Amino acid sequence: MPEKTYELSMLYTKVPIELLKKIATNVMAQFSLKVTDPINFKIPDNIKPNLSQQYDASQLIHYIKDKMKTRAIWVIPYDLTLPNRNFVFGSALYYNCCVLSTSRLNELEIYKEAIHEVGHVLGLKHCNLPCIMALSKVATQISLKHQLCDRCKEELKSHKINDTGQV
Ligand SMILES: [Zn+2]
Ligand SMILES: [Zn+2]
Numbered sequence: 001m002p003e004k005t006y007e008l009s010m011l012y013t014k015v016p017i018e019l020l021k022k023i024a025t026n027v028m029a030q031f032s033l034k035v036t037d038p039i040n041f042k043i044p045d046n047i048k049p050n051l052s053q054q055y056d057a058s059q060l061i062h063y064i065k066d067k068m069k070t071r072a073i074w075v076i077p078y079d080l081t082l083p084n085r086n087f088v089f090g091s092a093l094y095y096n097c098c099v100l101s102t103s104r105l106n107e108l109e110i111y112k113e114a115i116h117e118v119g120h121v122l123g124l125k126h127c128n129l130p131c132i133m134a135l136s137k138v139a140t141q142i143s144l145k146h147q148l149c150d151r152c153k154e155e156l157k158s159h160k161i162n163d164t165g166q167v
Pocket of ligand 2: 127128129131132133134148149150151152
């Protein structure tokens with residue numbers, strides 16, 4: 001059975017359009033997805049950053065989960081965090097949506113982490129191989145991963161992934 005093609009909405013807040021287009025190109029090269037043209041999206045007034053000017057990634061993804069009818073990636077320039085973490089590059093809800101911060105990453109790292117988060121949106125879990133789905137807590141770990149491993153590619157095709165929750 002061929003991989004199903006999904007539409008992924010590309011949302012952004014104050015990120016250059018050229019960068020968003022390159023993110024979309026990289027994501028579409030990896031997955032069977034149609035990424036929409038970038039949609040300018042505002043962080044609602046009731047979602048505030050913490051004292052270190054970091055946004056809670058959970059709040060952002062739950063906000064777009066309720067707002068969007070399609071799967072979505074939201075790219076923002078602000079730093080992100082989650083409970084018990086100093087910062088995160090991004091976060092995702094399986095089969096739903098993800099948020100990605102460009103604040104700590106160079107361009108190549110942004111593409112890799114975008115693919116990583118979209119991988120979660122397609123149901124992929126963290127992988128313990130040198131694979132784009134390996135968890136990166138710091139930027140140096142991103143340089144060790146380049147693409148999806150064969151096992152993750154097989155999982156995508158199998159349609160057997162049915163995790164729920166946030167990662
Ligand atoms: Zn992850
Ligand atoms: Zn893998």
